[in-house]
Amino acid sequence: MTDETARQDGREREAVIAARGLVVGFSGEPILEGLDIDVWRGEILGVVGGSGTGKSVLLRTLIGLTARSAGTIEVFGRDFDRISGEERQHIGRRWGVLFQQGALFSSLTVLQNVAVPLREHMRLSDDLADQLARLKIEMAGLPADACGKYPAELSGGMIKRAALARALALDPDIVFLDEPTAGLDPIGAAEFDQLILRLRDTLGLTVFMVTHDLDSLVTITDRIAVLGNRRVLVDGTFAELKTFDHPWVRAYFNGPRAEHFTFG
């Protein structure tokens, strides 16, 4: 949705993230060039694009893990380049991240993994950190006996849930999810979708979700941003994107796997 559409909605939308003119590259041609994107408070934004278009690079750039050579990023209305280190740290605590492979510490149990951000950022006793970590683990839909397990002892779905519990540890306002349902069976993926939806509805979370999962896109996203030609080509609902006139967008949203999703 563009700024204009947001205004036409008659509702004031608050951009949790507003990035403008992002340029990101490693060597050679930039991966992202002149990219603008907004993430609105309380929405589930899906980010799609062909393989290698820079979805994960965008996610990492927005959270400050990948450097950009140009562009601005406002987070909660604050220009990230113009704030003190202390404020940056404070803002960093307001987001949680679920990386593609979970990125759990293999030598720590699930409970210890989830307690890491609590111990790092809050001055909590070990006991209180453990209690809070148990709560997040339960919120992520894991059984209590998962707390004492190591990542190697978990299924793919449990790893995603443990990583989500860790992302939720500091009660973030926004969570960044990189392909959260990749590698899950269809039942596990649908359960994970519902979990994300429930967390958004009950906690008022904002969700930035990179995904290739058409079912997730249809079922839980409010809006989808399509990456292509190094920027956001277009954004809108799944139904809107089905009618957008661009070869890749048409092929993606009306291809053999998407054509059965029809809208009133």
Ligand SMILES: Nc1ncnc2c1ncn2[C@@H]1O[C@H](COP(=O)(O)OP(=O)(O)OP(=O)(O)O)[C@@H](O)[C@H]1O
């Ligand atoms: N640290 C890095 N150093 C050099 N090149 C990188 C680095 N990170 C990403 N790239 C390159 O940037 C491009 C975009 O990568 P990215 O992982 O963002 O793609 P993606 O859209 O998430 O792809 P996929 O859907 O396959 O996960 C790729 O060509 C990748 O090789």
